[in-house]
Amino acid sequence: MQENTKMAKGDQTRQKIVEAAAAMFNQRGYEGASLAYLMEKTGLKKGGIYRHFTSKEELAAEAFDYNWTVARRARMEHIDPESAGVERLKQLIANFIEYRSPVPGGCPILNYAIDSDDGNPLLRERVSKALRGWTRRIESLVREAIERGEVSAGTDPKTVATLIIATLEGALMISRLDRSDDALRRAEQHLYQYIDHDLAPRSAKKPALRKEKRSR
């Protein structure tokens, strides 16, 4: 019984470290993250942190996984469970803009992509995995939309997924610099148009533009 309580406390401390590290790495980057900062944020001593994490690399990887879980949840919630195909794809795009992760610092993939560029293979692998997962999610929605006849059969799901992610992440970068959602809004409208117009089967093109337009 006592052993269980101890373990639970250890888990709680570990979780506290991961959460503090998640905000730290997302805001300050890998190089800018420091043990001193983490000690201040958690109120723990060096030994109390090293008991749970043996290296900065390991902690950064755990922190990224936490950040990604939270960001993905924010994007995936508020999706109508009845929706499918193109409608669901559009909800994913809208959610990227409407529902941000509560962890300060912005999209973890964008932040870590810059950061994990050089010399941190563990972190790099986690970020790549998150990006692959997100890409596959969109690819499967595109395939669903093709099966439903909403998207033309010749469409390459990988290209659509890549373009949606690139456009949103790039627009997020601009929006952060501009301190305005303007770029994200333009990206959103462009992607809806791209889906409704460029991807729609030839015969459905005109009706799709009107029918699928979302009132948001």
Next chain:
Amino acid sequence: MQENTKMAKGDQTRQKIVEAAAAMFNQRGYEGASLAYLMEKTGLKKGGIYRHFTSKEELAAEAFDYNWTVARRARMEHIDPESAGVERLKQLIANFIEYRSPVPGGCPILNYAIDSDDGNPLLRERVSKALRGWTRRIESLVREAIERGEVSAGTDPKTVATLIIATLEGALMISRLDRSDDALRRAEQHLYQYIDHDLAPRSAKKPALRKEKRSR
């Protein structure tokens, strides 16, 4: 005469510091950049660096300007001086992918946009200015293309510029994570299609698709 030589030497040292700092900030980020690292790279002592730059903020801003000048030059060179409008727009897109800055670390705007997010107004202003300059450059090419009848009159230049930059920067981020140019190639093809198809005046749409296709 001696005074002039001294000044020239001072300028040379200053330039050496800026160049070393440019690579450092672009690769390690603002928080990750350190005086110790810079001393090692330049072979200068602390006082020798502080003689030229009074603060990390000031040095980071100078380093960004240097990085942006070099990156912009790489993108603007190799543009056919005879080209105009849509053709020039496409060359700018191709150059973003073909000709990278010799400074290691990737696109300075992408790197600094993440970095200058919090608490460095001087650096932030430089990065914003660079982004505004790049946006205006593309906007003016879109206006030129409208005047030449290559792009439909109702096109909003700001939207086109925002989308081109967002798509390229987002694809660059993906390409860095993937260690492959695949995302950039898909983005490039998408942007050509967007320009040739979505932006072309209604009457010119079909011929434009064939005529404007570049053999690269």
